[in-house]
Amino acid sequence: MARNFPPQLLPDFIKLWRMIRATTLRPDVPDTISWLLSTGGSYTASSAYKIHFEGQVCSEAPTIVWQQWAPAKCKFFLWLLLHDRLWCADRLQRRRWPNEYFCPLCVRNLETSWHLLFECPFAQQIWGGVAAWTNCGSLAPTVWANERNFESVWHQIMEKALPRHRKGIKSIFTLVCWGIWKERNSRIFNKISAKSTIIACIRDEAREWAFANAKALRELLFDPP
Numbered sequence: 059m060a061r062n063f064p065p066q067l068l069p070d071f072i073k074l075w076r077m078i079r080a081t082t083l084r085p086d087v088p089d090t091i092s093w094l095l096s097t098g099g100s101y102t103a104s105s106a107y108k109i110h111f112e113g114q115v116c117s118e119a120p121t122i123v124w125q126q127w128a129p130a131k132c133k134f135f136l137w138l139l140l141h142d143r144l145w146c147a148d149r150l151q152r153r154r155w156p157n158e159y160f161c162p163l164c165v166r167n168l169e170t171s172w173h174l175l176f177e178c179p180f181a182q183q184i185w186g187g188v189a190a191w192t193n194c195g196s197l198a199p200t201v202w203a204n205e206r207n208f209e210s211v212w213h214q215i216m217e218k219a220l221p222r223h224r225k226g227i228k229s230i231f232t233l234v235c236w237g238i239w240k241e242r243n244s245r246i247f248n249k250i251s252a253k254s255t256i257i258a259c260i261r262d263e264a265r266e267w268a269f270a271n272a273k274a275l276r277e278l279l280f281d282p283p
C-alpha cells in the first residue's frame with residue numbers, strides 16, 4: 059500500500075479487495091469494459107460531461123452581471139460584489155489589514171458590502187431618489203427592504219419592473235451601486251463628501267451611458283413608464 063494512502067479510503071479499499079477475492083475469473087471468457095454512467099453500459103460524451111458538473115450550483119452571475127449595457131469596469135465591480143470580493147472593512151478586518159471599521163456614509167455600522175450598498179440609510183436615500191427620478195418604483199428600498207442578499211434584491215427589482223424596462227433598469231442598478239462605491243472611496247481616500255450631489259452625479263452618468271450605447275437605458279430615461 060502507498061505510504062500516503064488516505065485513511066478515509068480504507069473501507070472502500072477493503073470492500074474492493076473482498077469483491078476481487080470473491081470473484082473467480084474464467085480464463086475462457088474475455089474481459090469487457092462497461093461504462094456505469096449510461097444505461098446501456100457504453101461511454102457517451104454527454105454522460106461524462108454531466109458527471110463532471112454534478113453537485114455544482116448554477117450561478118446567476120452571467121445573467122446579472124454580463125447581460126446589460128455598462129462599462130466593463132462597472133460590470134467587473136458588480137462581479138466582485140456578487141462574489142463578496144469588495145474590499146470593505148469586514149474583509150479587511152478578517153485579514154488584519156488597515157481599515158476604518160465604520161461605514162463611511164453613516165458612520166454607525168461595520169462596513170460590509172451589503173450594508174454599504176443596500177442597508178445603509180444613506181444608500182437607501184440614494185435608491186429612493188433614483189427611483190423617484192427614473193419613475194421606477196421597483197428601485198425604491200420599500201420594495202426590497204425585507205430581502206437579505208444581493209441576488210434577492212436584484213430579483214425583487216426585476217420582478218416588479220415593467221418587462222420593457224428591465225434591461226434599462228439593470229444598467230441603472232449597476233450605476234447606483236457604482237455611484238455609492240465611488241462616493242465611499244471618495245470619503246475614505248480623498249476625505250471629500252458629495253452627499254448633496256450624488257444623485258445628480260448618477261443622473262449625469264446615466265445620460266452619458268444612454269447616449270454612448272445603452273439603448274435600453276435611453277428608452278427608460280426618455281420614454282418613462
Ligand SMILES: [Zn+2]
Nearest residue numbers: 161163164178
Ligand atoms: Zn452606513
